[in-house]
Amino acid sequence: MNCKKIQELLITDYLDGELDQVLCNRIQQHISGCIHCRQFEERIVPFHGIRHIEPPTRVWENICEKITTEQMLPQGNWFEYLLERLREFLLIHRQPVFATVTVFTIMVIALMSIQGQIKTDTGGIVVEDFGL
Amino acid sequence: MGEISSEILTRASNGDIKSFEQVYHEFSDFVYNISIKITSNSHDAEEVTQDTFMKIYRKLKTFGFCSSFKTWVYGIAVNTAINYQRSSIKKESQQVDFETIALTLKCNTATAEDNIIEQEDSAQLDSLLKELKPEHRVCLILREIEGLSYSEIVGILFIPVNTVRSRLKRAREALMAGREAINNEL
Numbered sequence: 187m188n189c190k191k192i193q194e195l196l197i198t199d200y201l202d203g204e205l206d207q208v209l210c211n212r213i214q215q216h217i218s219g220c221i222h223c224r225q226f227e228e229r230i231v232p233f234h235g236i237r238h239i240e241p242p243t244r245v246w247e248n249i250c251e252k253i254t255t256e257q258m259l260p261q262g263n264w265f266e267y268l269l270e271r272l273r274e275f276l277l278i279h280r281q282p283v284f285a286t287v288t289v290f291t292i293m294v295i296a297l298m299s300i301q302g303q304i305k306t307d308t309g310g311i312v313v314e315d316f317g318l
Numbered sequence: 319m320g321e322i323s324s325e326i327l328t329r330a331s332n333g334d335i336k337s338f339e340q341v342y343h344e345f346s347d348f349v350y351n352i353s354i355k356i357t358s359n360s361h362d363a364e365e366v367t368q369d370t371f372m373k374i375y376r377k378l379k380t381f382g383f384c385s386s387f388k389t390w391v392y393g394i395a396v397n398t399a400i401n402y403q404r405s406s407i408k409k410e411s412q413q414v415d416f417e418t419i420a421l422t423l424k425c426n427t428a429t430a431e432d433n434i435i436e437q438e439d440s441a442q443l444d445s446l447l448k449e450l451k452p453e454h455r456v457c458l459i460l461r462e463i464e465g466l467s468y469s470e471i472v473g474i475l476f477i478p479v480n481t482v483r484s485r486l487k488r489a490r491e492a493l494m495a496g497r498e499a500i501n502n503e504l
């Protein structure tokens with residue numbers, strides 16, 4: 187292994203304990219005889235002192251409130267559900283062109299179905315008129 | 319982090335709020351802190367945390383018990399935070415978040431005096447972390463703070479292990495360069 191490969195491993199797998207003992211030994215052997223790689227290892231920033239902050243209690247309160255509201259909806263809000271699915275879909279397919287085409291198609295389908303509903307409604311009235 | 323039993327998950331997925339609260343308490347610390355690190359803002363982190371847990375709640379029924387629940391939750395949290403960050407970058411340029419600074423200071427003053435150097439390190443590291451690309455930062459946080467292995471990170475981010483490796487490498491190189499630049503200025 188050359189110095190470039192050694193340094194690459196030093197800053198990744200070696201540091202993260204992802205290497206087997208054989209490779210670790212080979213690296214240690216190289217470092218002991220190579221000033222450049224030894225200096226490189228000393229430059230690696232130790233990562234400590236990052237503290238965890240507890241989330242404020244209002245976060246759970248808000249979640250709890252949302253869930254309770256959702257549970258009170260009769261059969262779940264289908265519109266919200268659709269929006270959520272659509273959002274997820276768009277997040278998976280991040281290519282802008284594809285996303286735009288998808289949104290456009292869904293909007294056309296939605297418009298067509300609304301128009302369809304209006305037509306059926308009018309149809310209903312016509313039938314009723316005939317009934318009279 | 320302990321494991322949540324499958325009974326609790328089943329009850330939570332059936333709408334039992336007490337069981338879901340247990341899920342929340344098990345993972346809220348991770349979700350909130352990774353959100354702060356990704357969004358660099360405590361207000362956004364709260365919103366991401368809420369969003370994440372609503373997604374978990376709604377998707378619980380579809381969770382296959384064959385995979386690790388922890389990995390599943392981490393994946394939802396990280397993706398929600400990254401997407402939130404991406405959309406908010408477009409909306410506004412980064413603002414100074416005084417609440418986060420205040421919170422960090424409050425945490426710091428609570429610790430012993432001999433930790434002062436470590437605290438300075440921590441503040442410096444925080445500001446260096448903010449300079450990293452979000453995807454590099456996420457990898458580094460999952461590895462260094464959460465102590466996850468490469469294969470666990472692969473399972474959360476759905477990226478090849480070589481990408482995990484190269485992101486960690488870039489992140490660490492950037493941290494090294496950043497720290498050296500600061501030290502040269504001092």
Ligand SMILES: [Zn+2]
Pocket residue numbers: 188189192216220221222223
């Ligand atoms: Zn060397």
